[in-house]
Amino acid sequence: xxxxxxxxxxxxxxxxxxxxxxxxxxxxxxxxxxxxxxxxxxxxxxxxxxxxxxxxxxxxxxxxxxxxxxxxxxxxxxxxxxxxxxxxxxxxxxxxxxxxxxxxxxxxxxxxxxxxxxxxxxxxxxxxxxxxxxxxxxxxxxxxxxxxxxxxxxxxxxxxxxxxxxxxxxxxxxxxxxxxxxxxxxxxxxxxxxxxxxxxxxxxxxxxxxxxxxxxxxxxxxxxxxxxxxxxxxxxxxxxxxxxxxxxxxxxxxxxxxxxxxxxxxxxxxxxxxxxxxxxxxxxxxx
Numbered sequence: 059x060x061x062x063x064x065x066x067x068x069x070x071x072x073x074x075x076x077x078x079x080x081x082x083x084x085x086x087x088x089x090x091x092x093x094x095x096x097x098x099x100x101x102x103x104x105x106x107x108x109x110x111x112x113x114x115x116x117x118x119x120x121x122x123x124x125x126x127x128x129x130x131x132x133x134x135x136x137x138x139x140x141x142x143x144x145x146x147x148x149x150x151x152x153x154x155x156x157x158x159x160x161x162x163x164x165x166x167x168x169x170x171x172x173x174x175x176x177x178x179x180x181x182x183x184x185x186x187x188x189x190x191x192x193x194x195x196x197x198x199x200x201x202x203x204x205x206x207x208x209x210x211x212x213x214x215x216x217x218x219x220x221x222x223x224x225x226x227x228x229x230x231x232x233x234x235x236x237x238x239x240x241x242x243x244x245x246x247x248x249x250x251x252x253x254x255x256x257x258x259x260x261x262x263x264x265x266x267x268x269x270x271x272x273x274x275x276x277x278x279x280x281x282x283x284x285x286x287x288x289x290x291x292x293x294x295x296x297x298x299x300x301x302x303x304x305x306x307x308x309x310x311x312x313x314x315x316x317x318x319x320x321x322x323x324x325x326x327x328x329x330x331x332x333x334x335x336x337x338x339x340x341x342x343x344x345x
Contacts, residue, residue, distance in 0.1 A: 062151025122203030191311025252276035
């Protein structure tokens with residue numbers, strides 16, 4: 059893992075991606091800091107992080123789009139997969155390299171609350187909570203981007219898919235509000251989930267007949283439950299979407315609440331997507 063980590067760090071800074079990422083992150087943060095803290099003479103630095111979260115729509119794909127998809131495109135993945143490094147070592151090495159670049163960017167912005175401390179009183183608990191929450195949120199998006207990079211064929215597809223995935227994660231709260239109590243939407247949502255499960259079965263078996271049978275069986279169960287236990291579908295889509303409501307967990311930290319449950323959530327979220335990535339790479343190694 060150490061060798062992969064060092065290799066990826068070098069690639070980030072040899073290709074300028076690391077420098078561009080850090081410069082862009084610090085620049086946008088500085089702009090919001092100037093507007094919300096300097097011009098308005100406010101000591102509430104945690105509001106800056108809440109404002110720059112949408113940057114992840116660009117920064118997430120920038121960090122992760124080439125991690126595994128580019129290896130596949132350039133055929134260097136064969137060398138990587140036949141190396142003595144374990145698959146978890148490959149995935150974790152790449153993941154920690156991306157997280158390191160993100161962490162460097164985050165640490166540079168500490169200069170902004172230090173500036174505030176010269177002229178006012180800092181809400182220390184809220185600022186520390188915001189940094190911890192923002193780091194966990196960014197690390198979660200990187201894990202999602204790495205997984206997408208493992209299944210994408212090239213950087214462009216990986217970047218666009220990561221953009222869409224992060225956008226949906228940021229919009230989950232809106233989806234929850236719109237879907238709450240809507241049975242028709244929940245039925246359609248259940249059908250989409252059934253299709254995704256069948257698609258996952260196909261990606262693992264490459265057997266279209268089995269996938270179709272799985273989807274038909276799922277659809278039959280969903281329809282039976284809808285007509286016999288319609289109450290189960292009240293708010294179903296909203297309840298399911300709540301499992302991906304990462305923004306709410308970040309807001310807990312931004313308010314100065316060091317919520318252990320939110321830490322466990324983020325660690326579990328990251329672990330699940332890293333596991334998915336490992337499975338994809340393992341399958342490629344043995345195929």
